Amino acid sequence: MSAATTALFDELYQSHQRRVWRLCLGYCGGDTEQADDLLQEVFLRVWLNLDRFRHEAALSTWLYRITVNTCLQWVRQTKRRPDTPVPVLPEQPAPPPDPQAAQLARLHRALGQLPEADRLLMMLVLDEQPYARIADICDQTEGNIRVRLHRIRQRLTQLLHHLPDEDDAA
Amino acid sequence: MLPDFPDSDPADEALRRLWQAAPAPEALVPAAEQRRQLASRRRNILLRKFFTLLCLLAAPLAMLWVWLTSPVGALGAAGLLLTGGALLGAIWRQQRTLRLFYTFPARETPPAYGARLRRYYQWQQRYGLPFYQAYVILLNTGLALFFMDIYRGRPAWQLVLPTGLALLTVVMIRRFSHHHVQREQHQLEQLLRGLDGLA
Numbered sequence: 001m002s003a004a005t006t007a008l009f010d011e012l013y014q015s016h017q018r019r020v021w022r023l024c025l026g027y028c029g030g031d032t033e034q035a036d037d038l039l040q041e042v043f044l045r046v047w048l049n050l051d052r053f054r055h056e057a058a059l060s061t062w063l064y065r066i067t068v069n070t071c072l073q074w075v076r077q078t079k080r081r082p083d084t085p086v087p088v089l090p091e092q093p094a095p096p097p098d099p100q101a102a103q104l105a106r107l108h109r110a111l112g113q114l115p116e117a118d119r120l121l122m123m124l125v126l127d128e129q130p131y132a133r134i135a136d137i138c139d140q141t142e143g144n145i146r147v148r149l150h151r152i153r154q155r156l157t158q159l160l161h162h163l164p165d166e167d168d169a170a
Numbered sequence: 171m172l173p174d175f176p177d178s179d180p181a182d183e184a185l186r187r188l189w190q191a192a193p194a195p196e197a198l199v200p201a202a203e204q205r206r207q208l209a210s211r212r213r214n215i216l217l218r219k220f221f222t223l224l225c226l227l228a229a230p231l232a233m234l235w236v237w238l239t240s241p242v243g244a245l246g247a248a249g250l251l252l253t254g255g256a257l258l259g260a261i262w263r264q265q266r267t268l269r270l271f272y273t274f275p276a277r278e279t280p281p282a283y284g285a286r287l288r289r290y291y292q293w294q295q296r297y298g299l300p301f302y303q304a305y306v307i308l309l310n311t312g313l314a315l316f317f318m319d320i321y322r323g324r325p326a327w328q329l330v331l332p333t334g335l336a337l338l339t340v341v342m343i344r345r346f347s348h349h350h351v352q353r354e355q356h357q358l359e360q361l362l363r364g365l366d367g368l369a
Contacts (some may be wrong), residue, residue, distance in 0.1 A: 049275075
């Protein structure tokens, strides 16, 4: 790999690592360990394809596309795997409840109930991406994105109102 | 004029703040360390890609070389063709999978990739099992024919090798019992449903 590609990879990694991780976290339903694995998968694919990147799209748009595509692939593959038994861990005292973490978990669960395409749009909105970039990433018109988002927001609000708390659900 | 950024509705704003307050990744490693961790996996994938491509190009030449240098008759040549065909099919499939999982052109949007994934799973749903069974049968039949031809005059080998291959074929095909196939089909249907709305 050339020095220029290495520098580009490092720059991409430093500047987008957190955002990519948040998207991964959204796809993993808030599971931080899985999000860490997924982050690695994303950057592995970035590295494998960086040499062939010919600026047909903005670099950040391409990175988002790879992130979403890797997440789609990963979610599909994970759903295919038979349930693996969860190892039994020794009992530990429960940490004090963190209201923000509980709200975030609730948001992730609500997002997880949206259809794949809607979840993607909503996560990009939550990540404060401008409409133009969202449209570019998803290859749709801005108008279409705005109309769809209106419906998706309503659905998400409904889900957030009707989802039981994690403790109630358990 | 419509805003460039998603609306600053208070409820939306609260959700955005919550989303961005997600904890930092635990494995927050510097870029150089990340590259070091990924280096061997990257090398393996590139090697697999290179190897499958090499096999696809070299298999017909290897078959030709065996046919020219071994005293094989029509039976042996037919066996060679069947074996080579089966191997080429398997390598082609492997390369298709590698491309699906590791090649991401810059222009490929998530809906386009969703469509690519859908095509892959649809193909697998329809032809995955018959393809595997055909591969096993063609490969073992080809090898059996080839051995029968080159061991002409040595009846023990002529009998033992094809019988062994026939047994192996039965075992490999029976591994895919009815129940296993049904479960696999069910999972693939779920996957395809999950891609609804994307492509």
